[in-house]
Amino acid sequence: MPRILLTGFEPFGPWEVNASWEAVRLLTGRRRDAEAALLPVDHAAAAGAVRELARALCPGIVLLAGLTPDPVPRLERLGRAGPLAAQGGPPVRRGRWPWAAVRARVRRLPLRHSADAGGYVCDTTYWAALGTAVPLVAFVHLPPIGAPWPAARAAAVLEAVLEAAEARRG
Ligand code: PCA
Numbered sequence: 001m002p003r004i005l006l007t008g009f010e011p012f013g014p015w016e017v018n019a020s021w022e023a024v025r026l027l028t029g030r031r032r033d034a035e036a037a038l039l040p041v042d043h044a045a046a047a048g049a050v051r052e053l054a055r056a057l058c059p060g061i062v063l064l065a066g067l068t069p070d071p072v073p074r075l076e077r078l079g080r081a082g083p084l085a086a087q088g089g090p091p092v093r094r095g096r097w098p099w100a101a102v103r104a105r106v107r108r109l110p111l112r113h114s115a116d117a118g119g120y121v122c123d124t125t126y127w128a129a130l131g132t133a134v135p136l137v138a139f140v141h142l143p144p145i146g147a148p149w150p151a152a153r154a155a156a157v158l159e160a161v162l163e164a165a166e167a168r169r170g
Helices: 019-029 043-057 082-087 099-105 121-130 151-169
Strands: 004-009 034-039 061-067 074-076 078-080 092-094 112-114 136-142
Touching (some): 004 019, 004 043, 004 121, 019 061, 019 136, 019 151, 043 061, 043 121, 061 121, 078 121, 099 151
Parallel strands (some): 004 061
Antiparallel strands (some): 078 092
């Protein structure tokens, strides 16, 4: 069983590639203990997929990633139900991650801690993942793939965030 589930999203809007999936694929290729899942950009479908993956794989860690036009990656600390509020549960859930350990680890890479995951599918998918029993769950928003952010650098951000949680688990 993989200990770690990494998720990225399909392309959407004006983007022909989604940086999150490119980074997740690269990182998963380097690890034996991780499984990658590609999520659809649809509130209900992505939430359903992430719940089903958590149930089927029972990972100890879920790190979700998505694309944002921001120039700097963001570590999201809150997930909101938004249009999925009718599914029940609290409207806002807190991410479960050793936040301070992340700061120590990514010192050489730009990363902002954020309390607003944007209100779109990333936000609701994070909220759904936080409704599962998985002990460690966080979300990283990555900039579009381009000159300052080739896929390898985006993957390095994800890896540093992931390593902070792994160090915690020992
Ligand atoms: N970004 C969108 C949805 C999928 C993705 O990669 C978001 O920020 O909600």
